[in-house]
Amino acid sequence: xxxxxxxxxxxxxxxxxxxxxxxxxxxxxxxxxxxxxxxxxxxxxxxxxxxxxxxxxxxxxxxxxxxxxxxxxxxxxxxxxxxxxxxxxxxxxxxxxxxxxxxx
Amino acid sequence: xxxxxxxxxxxxxxxxxxxxxxxxxxxxxxxxxxxxxxxxxxxxxxxxxxxxxxxxxxxxxxxxxxxxxxxxxxxxxxxxxxxxxxxxxxxxxxxxxxxxxxxxxxxxxxxxxxxxxxxxxxxxxxxxxxxxxxxxxxxxxxxxxxxxxxxxxxxxxxxxxxxxxxxxxxxxxxxxxxxxxxxxxxxxxxxxxxxxxxxxxxxxxxxxxxxxxxxxxxxxxxxxxxxxxxxxxxxxxxxxxxxxxxxxxxxxxxxxxxxxxxxxxxxxxxxxxxxxxxxxxxxxxxxxxxxxxxxxxxxxxxxxxxxxxxxxxxxxxxxxxxxxxxxxxxxxxxxxxxxxxxxxxxxxxxxxxxxx
Numbered sequence: 001x002x003x004x005x006x007x008x009x010x011x012x013x014x015x016x017x018x019x020x021x022x023x024x025x026x027x028x029x030x031x032x033x034x035x036x037x038x039x040x041x042x043x044x045x046x047x048x049x050x051x052x053x054x055x056x057x058x059x060x061x062x063x064x065x066x067x068x069x070x071x072x073x074x075x076x077x078x079x080x081x082x083x084x085x086x087x088x089x090x091x092x093x094x095x096x097x098x099x100x101x102x103x104x
Numbered sequence: 105x106x107x108x109x110x111x112x113x114x115x116x117x118x119x120x121x122x123x124x125x126x127x128x129x130x131x132x133x134x135x136x137x138x139x140x141x142x143x144x145x146x147x148x149x150x151x152x153x154x155x156x157x158x159x160x161x162x163x164x165x166x167x168x169x170x171x172x173x174x175x176x177x178x179x180x181x182x183x184x185x186x187x188x189x190x191x192x193x194x195x196x197x198x199x200x201x202x203x204x205x206x207x208x209x210x211x212x213x214x215x216x217x218x219x220x221x222x223x224x225x226x227x228x229x230x231x232x233x234x235x236x237x238x239x240x241x242x243x244x245x246x247x248x249x250x251x252x253x254x255x256x257x258x259x260x261x262x263x264x265x266x267x268x269x270x271x272x273x274x275x276x277x278x279x280x281x282x283x284x285x286x287x288x289x290x291x292x293x294x295x296x297x298x299x300x301x302x303x304x305x306x307x308x309x310x311x312x313x314x315x316x317x318x319x320x321x322x323x324x325x326x327x328x329x330x331x332x333x334x335x336x337x338x339x340x341x342x343x344x345x346x347x348x349x350x351x352x353x354x355x356x357x358x359x360x361x362x363x364x365x366x367x368x369x370x371x372x373x374x375x376x377x378x379x380x381x382x383x384x385x386x387x388x389x390x391x392x393x394x395x396x397x398x399x400x401x402x403x404x405x406x407x408x409x410x411x412x413x414x415x416x417x418x419x420x421x422x423x424x425x426x427x428x429x430x431x432x433x434x435x436x437x438x439x440x441x442x443x444x445x446x447x448x449x450x451x452x453x454x455x456x457x458x459x460x
Contacts, residue, residue, distance in 0.1 A: 003277065006276055039253075040251045044235055045321065055233065061237075062241075064358070084140070
């Protein structure tokens with residue numbers, strides 16, 4: 001959900017871009033972190049922990065905690081909280097610790 | 105390999121202030137920043153700062169960040185690398201950083217680590233459930249990107265961050281169920297606390313969280329009253345219906361680079377965890393390595409700016425650039441007056457332990 005009315009801040013409209021999350025087409029603002037666009041779309045689970053398979057989401061937003069590692073355009077372990085969204089990105093859940101050999 | 109007088113890691117309030125002071129004294133500066141922008145956590149601080157005019161009181165954090173960035177960009181003696189993550193500092197005096205898919209190698213005469221801090225976590229059941237966010241992350245999401253972190257929030261911690269972020273949540277049209285605080289007193293400034301109370305949000309002291317409720321995401325929280333030994337009081341447990349649990353339970357210094365560089369570290373609860381031992385000019389036990397801001401001990405942006413100025417100017421003086429003693433004394437005086445009074449007591453205690 002986007003914040004519309006704010007007494008101090010105004011948020012730039014930005015350029016709308018389409019990307020996919022697990023094959024589903026979503027829209028977000030170009031250049032915002034992938035995690036912000038996913039959050040706006042109501043997606044809270046960003047990965048599952050490698051050992052106990054527990055759902056994990058957004059946490060630190062500074063690229064420090066590893067809670068938001070996902071596969072982006074085939075590349076695993078991307079910190080989506082600090083990675084800018086681009087048109088046509090393919091965002092997916094990653095299995096376990098991710099497979100770098102699967103990257104294209 | 106790049107040569108420079110001073111390499112600064114981190115372009116938050118401390119790093120920016122240091123870069124300007126050192127460059128003013130005549131030093132060539134390389135400024136490395138992991139994020140794509142300058143300003144660090146200032147960019148999400150929409151509240152006006154307290155303190156005295158010369159330390160930007162009355163300005164909002166976001167405007168202070170812009171003020172500094174403009175001066176830095178104009179300054180030809182400061183070379184800025186954004187999207188550059190410092191990796192290590194080695195025995196031969198080489199600093200490495202990952203930048204744009206390659207490795208930067210820098211040989212600085214002096215180095216300043218101003219890498220900041222990260223959110224602390226507290227133990228409770230399901231504390232890894234999506235919807236449990238650090239207060240800094242909540243601020244980033246709503247104040248920088250305009251995305252609501254939830255509809256109804258439980259704030260954990262009534263220090264200044266908990267109070268200020270609660271107020272900012274309400275400004276963004278998000279409900280705050282309550283602020284819970286483990287100790288018997290509000291830790292932040294009373295002026296912030298009264299503002300929150302006037303808006304109808306209860307601040308529950310002697311309360312803690314036992315559990316985040318939900319399967320895939322937060323749907324509620326179980327909270328309880330606690331006694332003076334922080335033990336839950338039987339029969340006081342209750343569920344609150346929230347979709348976000350915001351943790352404002354303190355920060356810990358991001359000191360990895362200092363550990364790796366061999367600086368002597370000491371544990372100080374008052375300063376937020378392990379921090380480097382330093383002298384009064386903010387030089388660590390490793391000659392030529394300086395510190396400033398939250399990595400030196402958790403405080404706030406105004407003290408980070410002053411420490412940045414002090415470390416930047418001290419590093420310049422060490423390299424032989426002409427610096428007026430009066431200026432250094434003035435910065436030290438400003439820091440001292442900022443830390444005076446009861447609010448700064450824990451900082452003074454912490455510093456007494458780690459200053460040599």
